[in-house]
Amino acid sequence: MKLKTMTMEWTGDELILIDQRKIPLQEEYMHCKTYEEVAYAIKEMIVRGAPAIGASAAFGYVLGARQMFDKDFDKFIENMKKVREVLANTRPTAVNLFWALDRMEKALIGFGKPQGLLEFLEEEALNIAKEDIEVNKAIGRYGAELLKDGDTVLTHCNAGALATVDYGTALGVIRAAVEQGKKIKVFADETRPYLQGARLTAWELMKDGIDVTLISDNMSGWSMKLGKINAVIVGADRVAANGDVANKIGTYMVAVLAKRHGIPFYVAAPTSTIDLNTKTGKDIPIEERKHTEVTHCGGKQIAPDNVKVFNPAFDVTDAELVTAIITEKGVVYPPYEKNLKKLFEE
Numbered sequence: 001m002k003l004k005t006m007t008m009e010w011t012g013d014e015l016i017l018i019d020q021r022k023i024p025l026q027e028e029y030m031h032c033k034t035y036e037e038v039a040y041a042i043k044e045m046i047v048r049g050a051p052a053i054g055a056s057a058a059f060g061y062v063l064g065a066r067q068m069f070d071k072d073f074d075k076f077i078e079n080m081k082k083v084r085e086v087l088a089n090t091r092p093t094a095v096n097l098f099w100a101l102d103r104m105e106k107a108l109i110g111f112g113k114p115q116g117l118l119e120f121l122e123e124e125a126l127n128i129a130k131e132d133i134e135v136n137k138a139i140g141r142y143g144a145e146l147l148k149d150g151d152t153v154l155t156h157c158n159a160g161a162l163a164t165v166d167y168g169t170a171l172g173v174i175r176a177a178v179e180q181g182k183k184i185k186v187f188a189d190e191t192r193p194y195l196q197g198a199r200l201t202a203w204e205l206m207k208d209g210i211d212v213t214l215i216s217d218n219m220s221g222w223s224m225k226l227g228k229i230n231a232v233i234v235g236a237d238r239v240a241a242n243g244d245v246a247n248k249i250g251t252y253m254v255a256v257l258a259k260r261h262g263i264p265f266y267v268a269a270p271t272s273t274i275d276l277n278t279k280t281g282k283d284i285p286i287e288e289r290k291h292t293e294v295t296h297c298g299g300k301q302i303a304p305d306n307v308k309v310f311n312p313a314f315d316v317t318d319a320e321l322v323t324a325i326i327t328e329k330g331v332v333y334p335p336y337e338k339n340l341k342k343l344f345e346e
């Protein structure tokens, strides 16, 4: 067995993904044997979460290399541009997708010859996946130092094991603090419209026996005002060079409320989510998804036919609202422009 976690399994022949659309009511799996099937799984959010998307795309690239292999290396390189394009066109916001595809393409071109190349690409995809787990544990260790015994942490969306290869980023911090013996409680907001908080975060934390309370999105402000929240920790899909953070829609609202109530707002993100080529949040492409995600809930229509809908899947939190960014290399504080750059100079 090559790699198996709650989120994904790489058997050597196929990528098996838990269908995150079905959690918490069913645990069903999608078996991807082609790069097109992996692309479908990413686009339809069978797998979601920036690092999980990146790792899945890496294995999709391996499957595509097997499908498109050609002994003529130049022709093979050309073929792989199509594989990359199909995988890259799935979702635009999470930079990990492009980071992983860049890394796989670099491995392909660097290897330079067809003999042994498929095995080499498989090893690189496995490296990406296994490194993600270690990165998340490092984020957890650094982030846990920011939490006190008895803290209650509000988290938005799902930045847990299901959003990564394993362990999670924001939930990795909570797991690490609990593993250190700290009594941590979590408030998970539901995260309309896709409900990653209600469906995924609550499910993950209950499976781990971590104290979690589910609230609707419009309860986060009142929970803070009542003094129930000591810290906010969220994940990220892309951190711009100036520290602006793209994350699930609703994150910005939580960040503004945290600022209003003097509550620290932490972003847990691997360096693979930090994109120095994106100067500010204004440059981050924000995915808009289908209207039925808003007009329907649990498969039931909750809005009038033909109502107009705006459904951005992400928003951007200004760097000034972010207390610190927790990475696998340590906790980064403002000024982000300077301090994020340093992460890549060491």
Ligand SMILES: CSC[C@H]1O[C@H](OP(=O)(O)O)[C@H](O)[C@@H]1O
Pocket (backbone or CB within 6 Å): 048, 049, 050, 051, 156, 157, 158, 159, 160, 163, 164, 169, 170, 196, 234, 235, 236, 237, 247, 248, 249, 313
């Ligand atoms: C650890 S990254 C998790 C990040 O990804 C989620 O987006 P989606 O569920 O649409 O893939 C959300 O923004 C999470 O914070």
